[in-house]
Amino acid sequence: MTLRDILNKLLRRQEASANTARERLQLVLAHDRTDLSPDLLDQMRREILEVVAKYVEIDIEEGAVSLETEDRMTALVANLPIRRDTSGAIKTKKPIEQPIEEQEISS
Amino acid sequence: MATNTRIILICSGKGGVGKTTLTANLGIALAKQGVSTAVLDADFGLRNLDLLLGLENRIIYTAQEVLEESCRLEQALVKHKQEPNLALLPAGNPRMLDWLKPEDMQRIVSLLSEQFDYVLIDCPAGVEDGFKNAVSASKEAIVVTNPEISAVRDADRVIGLLNANGIKPTQLVLNRVRPKMIASQEMLSVEDVTDILALPLLGLVLEDEQVIVSTNRGEPLTLSGGTSPAARCYTNIARRLQGEDIPMIDPSKEGPGIRDKFKRLMQTKIF
Numbered sequence: 001m002t003l004r005d006i007l008n009k010l011l012r013r014q015e016a017s018a019n020t021a022r023e024r025l026q027l028v029l030a031h032d033r034t035d036l037s038p039d040l041l042d043q044m045r046r047e048i049l050e051v052v053a054k055y056v057e058i059d060i061e062e063g064a065v066s067l068e069t070e071d072r073m074t075a076l077v078a079n080l081p082i083r084r085d086t087s088g089a090i091k092t093k094k095p096i097e098q099p100i101e102e103q104e105i106s107s
Numbered sequence: 108m109a110t111n112t113r114i115i116l117i118c119s120g121k122g123g124v125g126k127t128t129l130t131a132n133l134g135i136a137l138a139k140q141g142v143s144t145a146v147l148d149a150d151f152g153l154r155n156l157d158l159l160l161g162l163e164n165r166i167i168y169t170a171q172e173v174l175e176e177s178c179r180l181e182q183a184l185v186k187h188k189q190e191p192n193l194a195l196l197p198a199g200n201p202r203m204l205d206w207l208k209p210e211d212m213q214r215i216v217s218l219l220s221e222q223f224d225y226v227l228i229d230c231p232a233g234v235e236d237g238f239k240n241a242v243s244a245s246k247e248a249i250v251v252t253n254p255e256i257s258a259v260r261d262a263d264r265v266i267g268l269l270n271a272n273g274i275k276p277t278q279l280v281l282n283r284v285r286p287k288m289i290a291s292q293e294m295l296s297v298e299d300v301t302d303i304l305a306l307p308l309l310g311l312v313l314e315d316e317q318v319i320v321s322t323n324r325g326e327p328l329t330l331s332g333g334t335s336p337a338a339r340c341y342t343n344i345a346r347r348l349q350g351e352d353i354p355m356i357d358p359s360k361e362g363p364g365i366r367d368k369f370k371r372l373m374q375t376k377i378f
Contacts, residue, residue, distance in 0.1 A: 004292065004373040016292035021256045022299050029263050029303065 030067040033074050041065065048078055057083040112220035113348075115227050116245035116274065120261030122232030124253045125282040128318060128327075129341070130229040131159040136329040136345030137225055138192035145184070145223040147196045147215065149241040150231040151207065154198035160187065161325025162195050171199025173218070174211050180218050189330060194223075204236070209243035216244040225348075234268060242269065248277045249309060254284060254295040263304055278309035280344060285314045286358035292374060297358060310344035311356060312337050336361070 008015060031038070045065035052058055059081045068077050117130045127150070134146040147170070148156040157163040168183035173196070184194040196219065219226045228245055231237035242248075248269050252262035262279075269277045281300055288294035301308050315337035321328045328338035329345070343353045 002374045002376055007373070018289075018292045018295055018299065021295050022303070025256055025259055025295075025303055028260060032260065032264060033267065 030074060034067060036067070041067070045078075049080065052078075052080055059083055112223060113225050114216055114220060114244065114246040115225065115348075116230050116241055116248040116269075117227060117251060118230035118238065118241070118248060118265055118269075119232065119251040119258070120234060120265040121252075121258045124251050124258050125312070126232075126251050127155050127159055127229050128322065129249070129251055129280060129282065129312070129344075130156060130227050131327045132329045132338075132341035133345050133348070134160070134193050134195075134225075134227055135187070135190055135327045136342050137227075137348070138187070138190040139329065139332070140345060140349060141192065142224040142349070143192050143222065144225040144227065145194050145196060145219045146227045146229065147219065148198035149212070149228050149237065151198045151203045152201050152231060152237065156229050157185075157195060157197050158325060159322055159327065160193075160195055162187065162197075163325070166197045169197040169199035170215055171203050173215060174199075180222075207236075207240055209240050212240040212244040234264060238265075238268075242272050242274065245274055248274045249280055250277060250304075250306065251280045251282050252300065252304070253282055254289075254297075254300055256295075259295070259300055259303060266304060266306060277306060279304060279306040280309050281311040283314045284311050284358055286361040289358055290374070297355075308355065309347055310340060311358070312340040312344075313356070313358070313361065 004016065007013075036044075045063070048065055049058065049060055049063045052063075053060065062081045064079045066077055066079075068075050117126050117133075119126050130146055134144050137144045146156060146160070148154050150156070151170075157166060162185045165185050168178040170183065172178040173180050173183050180196075184196055187193040187195070196215065216226055216228070228241050230241045250262050250266055250269070252258045266277060279301065281297055284297065285294055289296050297308070297311055313336035315328075315335055317328055317333070317335040318337050321330075327341075328335060329341045332338075332342075340356065343356070346353050
């Protein structure tokens, strides 16, 4: 938070555009770099959740699978909140972060 | 045969970001430093390198005639009058695009590398055949981009293709940087772009009206050894290519007036 941000909030002005540009770029590049369409990503998300759901009870609605990019490395990050394990003991709903596959995208 | 010839592709993906201007200015700056340099216009569809160098009236033969073996390489090369270390190999007729193959491009470049220390290839925009032909003949690359969302996205695509083709090293030149807009956070900063593209920064070029004046005249800014902001930046890039350790210009220190000081105060992180 910078002085400018506070001033903008007080005056209800628009946020400086460089931040918006950075965020939009990071999102669009994560998809460009993998050639995965949002549809495919969603299908993959559902299938991953189905597999995991065989072993532990997870919150299907809360589960998120996303692509994150850092230093030209793109990682598939699944965030799957577990309800309880199969033995019936209730697990805390603390989300676990689990990089499923990491691969360098080179095209 | 000069085996250490540096064959550098100057590319960007997006058009109009400053590939040809960079090629012309780097060519002149390198020649001024005493290294023999050839600039090759690989943009056969929309050639312009001849214009920026002011050599458009001296073209007799082009890369096309060299490939057809209807002239020798020496006959097609256009030597720059003030900087005889620099020669241009002009692009041929746009119809060359119909038959030009990667092997043709490799042949031209290998002929040039027999005579020159540097071969700078001005790549066409896009990622289609013209780009692929040029990549096939290159060893290293300079990716030019602007601090704009579309230029950065296209640069990312090109970097992916260069990596896949084993082009190394690939370095970044950030062109048309406006320090005032960065200070007011209305332009992606140098760090933003280098973080996103994850390429080593070879140099940045400040936005400068003199670039337009110089293209009007066909005299690259580096030719007269001028001190305009862009001229300094181009010369620095040439010196870094030659292995000199030249510190990067800090955009936030360019033109520090009372307004800029206020702007910097405004972007101080307080929590």
